[in-house]
Amino acid sequence: MSHHLGGVAAAHRLACHVYVSEGRRWHAIERLLRAAKSLTQPPGLILASTFPDVDYNRTCFTFVATAPTFTEHLADAVAGVATVAADIVDMREQHAAHPRLGVLDHVSVHPLAEEATMDAAANAARAVAERLGNGSPHLPYYLYGAASASGDVRLSAIRRSLGYFAGETSGNWQGTGAGGTAKNAIPDTLAPDGGPATVHDAHGIVCVGATPWVTHVNVPLVVSDASVNDDDLLPRARSIARAIAERHGGLPGVEAMALPKRTPPFPPNLGDADLESLRSSVEQALAAHSSDGAVQVVEVACNVRTPDVTSPEMVVETVLARARACGLKAHNVGAYTTQATKEELLSM
Known part of the structure; x- marks a missing residue:
C-alpha cells in the first residue's frame, strides 16, 4: 500500500532525487530500497518512486517531504541510503554505461509548487550535504544551484571540471581525472564545499543541489x-x-x-x-x-x-x-x- 501526504498542503512539498550507482544486483537494490522505505516518516516524508536502470547501473529514489518540518528527516533518509550504498558498492569494481562520480552520484532537491520556496529547497540540500560529508558515509561534496555559495553554480560545470563525462567513453568509473590530475584525486583548482579533503577510492564524491524542477x-x-x-x-x-x-x-x-x-x-x-x-x-x-x-x-x-x-x-x-x-x-x-x-x- 502506498503512503500518501494526506492533509499536507501540496504547495509546501519538496522532491528529492537520490541517484545511487547500483542498478543491476537485485540483492543490493532490494537492500537499498528497504533502507529508503524504513527511513521515511509518513505522512510528512515518503518514498515516492524507485527507478533502477540496468545499462546505466544506477537507481533513482525519489522522496517527497514537507518543508521545513521534515528537512531534518530528509537528510536522515538520504544519509541512510548513502551509508548502505557505501557498504555494498565499490567504485573500483563498478561498471556502467553512465558516467558517475561516486556510490551516491547525485542528490537534487526541487520545490514542487510556487509556495515551496527555493530557499527551502536550498536549505534542505545543504542539510543533506552536511550529513553526507560530516557523518556517514563521509563523502566530499560539491554544492550547486541555489544550494551553492553564489546561488548559480551549474551541476554540469562541476561535473565537467571533475572528469565526469570521460566516464561515458570506457564504461568504467573515471574518478576525477580531469586537467591532468591523478585518477580519483580532487583537482587543486576545485576544492569540495565540505566533507573530507581527499577521496576514498571505493566511495568517490557526491554533488548536491537545489534547482527548479528538471x-x-x-x-x-x-x-x-x-x-x-x-x-x-x-x-x-x-x-x-x-x-x-x-x-x-x-x-x-x-x-x-x-x-x-x-x-x-x-x-x-x-x-x-x-x-x-x-x-x-x-x-x-x-x-x-x-x-x-x-x-x-x-x-x-x-x-x-x-x-x-x-x-x-x-x-x-x-x-x-x-x-x-x-x-x-x-x-x-x-x-x-x-x-x-x-x-x-x-x-x-
Missing part, C-alpha cells in the same frame, strides 16, 4: 541500417546530443549526452515499490543486457532545465530530426522519463 527525457533510437557499425553509431549520436544542447546553440535549457543502450526501459515504480514486480523488471532487463543478440540501440539522455520553455515532446522531435539529418535510419522506440512527473508527485 525533466529527464531519454530518447532511445533503434538503428536498422546494417552499414552503421557500433564504432560509428555512438559518435553520430554524440553529434546529435551536442547539436541539441543549449551550450552549443541548441534547445533552451537542455543538456544532453549520448550513451549505449541494450535494454528496454520500464516505468518508475511509484509509491511503495512492489518488490516482486520490480525484481522481475530488473531481471528481464539484465537478461537483455547480457544477450549477444541485443539490438543496436543508442540513447540520447537529456536534462531539460526549463520544461515550461522546451517541452519533452520538442526534445524528442528534435532528436529524431537530427538523427535523420546525420544519416541514421533510426526510429523512436519510446522516449521515457526516469522519475515520477511533477504532477504525479503533487497528487500523492
Whole structure:
C-alpha cells in the first residue's frame, strides 16, 4: 500500500532525487530500497518512486517531504541510503554505461509548487550535504544551484571540471581525472564545499543541489541500417546530443549526452515499490543486457532545465530530426522519463 501526504498542503512539498550507482544486483537494490522505505516518516516524508536502470547501473529514489518540518528527516533518509550504498558498492569494481562520480552520484532537491520556496529547497540540500560529508558515509561534496555559495553554480560545470563525462567513453568509473590530475584525486583548482579533503577510492564524491524542477527525457533510437557499425553509431549520436544542447546553440535549457543502450526501459515504480514486480523488471532487463543478440540501440539522455520553455515532446522531435539529418535510419522506440512527473508527485 502506498503512503500518501494526506492533509499536507501540496504547495509546501519538496522532491528529492537520490541517484545511487547500483542498478543491476537485485540483492543490493532490494537492500537499498528497504533502507529508503524504513527511513521515511509518513505522512510528512515518503518514498515516492524507485527507478533502477540496468545499462546505466544506477537507481533513482525519489522522496517527497514537507518543508521545513521534515528537512531534518530528509537528510536522515538520504544519509541512510548513502551509508548502505557505501557498504555494498565499490567504485573500483563498478561498471556502467553512465558516467558517475561516486556510490551516491547525485542528490537534487526541487520545490514542487510556487509556495515551496527555493530557499527551502536550498536549505534542505545543504542539510543533506552536511550529513553526507560530516557523518556517514563521509563523502566530499560539491554544492550547486541555489544550494551553492553564489546561488548559480551549474551541476554540469562541476561535473565537467571533475572528469565526469570521460566516464561515458570506457564504461568504467573515471574518478576525477580531469586537467591532468591523478585518477580519483580532487583537482587543486576545485576544492569540495565540505566533507573530507581527499577521496576514498571505493566511495568517490557526491554533488548536491537545489534547482527548479528538471525533466529527464531519454530518447532511445533503434538503428536498422546494417552499414552503421557500433564504432560509428555512438559518435553520430554524440553529434546529435551536442547539436541539441543549449551550450552549443541548441534547445533552451537542455543538456544532453549520448550513451549505449541494450535494454528496454520500464516505468518508475511509484509509491511503495512492489518488490516482486520490480525484481522481475530488473531481471528481464539484465537478461537483455547480457544477450549477444541485443539490438543496436543508442540513447540520447537529456536534462531539460526549463520544461515550461522546451517541452519533452520538442526534445524528442528534435532528436529524431537530427538523427535523420546525420544519416541514421533510426526510429523512436519510446522516449521515457526516469522519475515520477511533477504532477504525479503533487497528487500523492
